[in-house]
Amino acid sequence: MADPVVIGLSAVIVAIREGEAVVLTVRPRDGDGRASELAGLPFGPFDPDAHRTFELALRAFVTQQTRFDLGYVEQLYTFGDRGRDAPVANMGPGAAPSRVISVGYLALTPQAVDTHAPDTEWSSWSRFFPYEDWRGGRPRALAVLEVALRRWAEMGRGAEAASRLARARLAFALDGAPWNEERVLERYELLYEAGLAPEAARDRGEACGAPSEELSAALGEPMISDHRRILATALSRLRGKLKYRPVVFELMPEAFTLSALQRTVEAIAGVALHKQNFRRALERAGLVEGLGRLETDTGGRPAELFRFRRELLSARPASGLSLPLLRD
Amino acid sequence: MADPVVIGLSAVIVAIREGEAVVLTVRPRDGDGRASELAGLPFGPFDPDAHRTFELALRAFVTQQTRFDLGYVEQLYTFGDRGRDAPVANMGPGAAPSRVISVGYLALTPQAVDTHAPDTEWSSWSRFFPYEDWRGGRPRALAVLEVALRRWAEMGRGAEAASRLARARLAFALDGAPWNEERVLERYELLYEAGLAPEAARDRGEACGAPSEELSAALGEPMISDHRRILATALSRLRGKLKYRPVVFELMPEAFTLSALQRTVEAIAGVALHKQNFRRALERAGLVEGLGRLETDTGGRPAELFRFRRELLSARPASGLSLPLLRD
DNA sequence: TCAAAAGTGTTATCCTTACACCCATGT
DNA sequence: ACATGGGTGTAAGGATAACACTTTTGA
Numbered sequence: 001m002a003d004p005v006v007i008g009l010s011a012v013i014v015a016i017r018e019g020e021a022v023v024l025t026v027r028p029r030d031g032d033g034r035a036s037e038l039a040g041l042p043f044g045p046f047d048p049d050a051h052r053t054f055e056l057a058l059r060a061f062v063t064q065q066t067r068f069d070l071g072y073v074e075q076l077y078t079f080g081d082r083g084r085d086a087p088v089a090n091m092g093p094g095a096a097p098s099r100v101i102s103v104g105y106l107a108l109t110p111q112a113v114d115t116h117a118p119d120t121e122w123s124s125w126s127r128f129f130p131y132e133d134w135r136g137g138r139p140r141a142l143a144v145l146e147v148a149l150r151r152w153a154e155m156g157r158g159a160e161a162a163s164r165l166a167r168a169r170l171a172f173a174l175d176g177a178p179w180n181e182e183r184v185l186e187r188y189e190l191l192y193e194a195g196l197a198p199e200a201a202r203d204r205g206e207a208c209g210a211p212s213e214e215l216s217a218a219l220g221e222p223m224i225s226d227h228r229r230i231l232a233t234a235l236s237r238l239r240g241k242l243k244y245r246p247v248v249f250e251l252m253p254e255a256f257t258l259s260a261l262q263r264t265v266e267a268i269a270g271v272a273l274h275k276q277n278f279r280r281a282l283e284r285a286g287l288v289e290g291l292g293r294l295e296t297d298t299g300g301r302p303a304e305l306f307r308f309r310r311e312l313l314s315a316r317p318a319s320g321l322s323l324p325l326l327r328d
Numbered sequence: 329m330a331d332p333v334v335i336g337l338s339a340v341i342v343a344i345r346e347g348e349a350v351v352l353t354v355r356p357r358d359g360d361g362r363a364s365e366l367a368g369l370p371f372g373p374f375d376p377d378a379h380r381t382f383e384l385a386l387r388a389f390v391t392q393q394t395r396f397d398l399g400y401v402e403q404l405y406t407f408g409d410r411g412r413d414a415p416v417a418n419m420g421p422g423a424a425p426s427r428v429i430s431v432g433y434l435a436l437t438p439q440a441v442d443t444h445a446p447d448t449e450w451s452s453w454s455r456f457f458p459y460e461d462w463r464g465g466r467p468r469a470l471a472v473l474e475v476a477l478r479r480w481a482e483m484g485r486g487a488e489a490a491s492r493l494a495r496a497r498l499a500f501a502l503d504g505a506p507w508n509e510e511r512v513l514e515r516y517e518l519l520y521e522a523g524l525a526p527e528a529a530r531d532r533g534e535a536c537g538a539p540s541e542e543l544s545a546a547l548g549e550p551m552i553s554d555h556r557r558i559l560a561t562a563l564s565r566l567r568g569k570l571k572y573r574p575v576v577f578e579l580m581p582e583a584f585t586l587s588a589l590q591r592t593v594e595a596i597a598g599v600a601l602h603k604q605n606f607r608r609a610l611e612r613a614g615l616v617e618g619l620g621r622l623e624t625d626t627g628g629r630p631a632e633l634f635r636f637r638r639e640l641l642s643a644r645p646a647s648g649l650s651l652p653l654l655r656d
Numbered sequence: 657t658c659a660a661a662a663g664t665g666t667t668a669t670c671c672t673t674a675c676a677c678c679c680a681t682g683t
Numbered sequence: 684a685c686a687t688g689g690g691t692g693t694a695a696g697g698a699t700a701a702c703a704c705t706t707t708t709g710a
Contacts, residue, residue, distance in 0.1 A: 005333060005335050054406070077403060080431075099376035103408075244572075274700075274701080276663085276665095280698090284698080299661060300662065301662045302661095604692095626688060628682080628689065629680040629688060630680070631688080
């Protein structure tokens, strides 16, 4: 009756490095030891006999695979749709399973330590989602995508065309629609549905009709199997959670300046924030406490160092940060 | 290496009935056809060959098991910890799997139709979580739990005692701490950890030290395997989501009065709301549109009927409702 | 002395909260 | 007439968004 299934675990491990949000990626090797062309997330099979919980299993294999110790971890989503490439985990020569289900996890860490593990590196978000960064104003990639999306919309029959256009407008802030930074997954899925994301053609088993260099760059780099979908899910979740839970601090060192905190929030949310209003909101929330010490090498006037009042986590329905947008 | 695992699907199907939030429960039968003493959620094995996605599989088995068609569905969480009873799904006489992983889903439906399926019924939340309903002020069950929780806290050694007390205070609004309706899962897990929830003793394989009638009633009815945990996850998610996505409307009929809408929100959130402010917030959000028609059998002045402007779902970053609390 | 980045003050506006009151129907 | 529930107005206080300005360092 119900066939057994193999469970895989995938980890989106996020850190901040030089003001950019980065993700730990790997290049898995095939049987002949050749590294894959595409990057992927750290992933591994879940062995129910060896581990009591998913989370323990995840921590174990990530440490083993990337020599990296996870801190904050949360479950994201369980991906099980057919029609997407199954992860090619190294499961030895047992009976090949008919289906791989993967449980995605989001992990946050305060320092993007170089792991020196083979085939492992920190990659910027924008490598995979070049259109998600609005810190410097509307990203150029969007102009390129807009053309392709409109063409796709026009190809719809009857009411389909209008509906496609409406969805594209909303997701990608076309024709003056407001940008919503949380809808990362929606945008990725639209690009997938429109057949623009290279993964779509690959999953259908078709050769992709090589898009222009420019369009390829605007779409971002594809990843192994459904890993870019998992990454999009992680970014959506993280951008949303930022606002109602104090998760940013999991990405910060013990002591930090308010500007560094703001740059971190901006890197995650992909939008520029209003300095004073950001600080006022922080202060009102009481999330942070001055240390009296100063950071001197800021390039200008020294900045006071602050710490997250971690004790609040257990002491209050601690809320997240508001994102006072900076208009441009 | 990685042993295969069987995946089960569980559904928390929520509706509103006579102003109460209700959940579809079943009483599974064992081999001899005897119905279980405990209620459970509808659940079934996931057959990867028969179904392309989890969601399709879920819809199919729920319809088959309860004769009920699901509308709104979202994935909740994937539960895989060892140490909790595995669901006893009817999987025929194949090789017994070593572990069952269950993917929980939340479903919302506008009418609590009687399904007339055998062993299936609509149960009020409060049967399983009597302390979660603050609509009529602080629930009496909390006074009973408070005594038991303080006893548990005192049993901790050293700093453990203080930490237990602090956690209990926050989760259960003791000593003047504010009530946070979203922390349903946290409360359930605290009761489980404290050994108060009957499931805890059962999972440890111990006989439970029969608590008083009164305490039992305050703790709520236990469920099969980890279903009460799944239910708590669902309630937490739903209470949170209410505030940032217009999900309530999935529980309403096409046309409804504003009071009925408010009663629905109150039933889900378990708190009483301020009428005028609730309406003002609704109006500002523009979520709802008057139909001009009136509902006459209200018991007083007839009320105008409204409809949810469903077109907004695709047209805007539609937000949820604010919960303007009514203080008492 | 100037650039660069830190940090402060102030205002108009909007939203939230809280109060009290009027309206239309059935019995 | 009155009980019951539907529906409205308005003012105080707090949060947000937007403005421009001062301070402290290194080069």
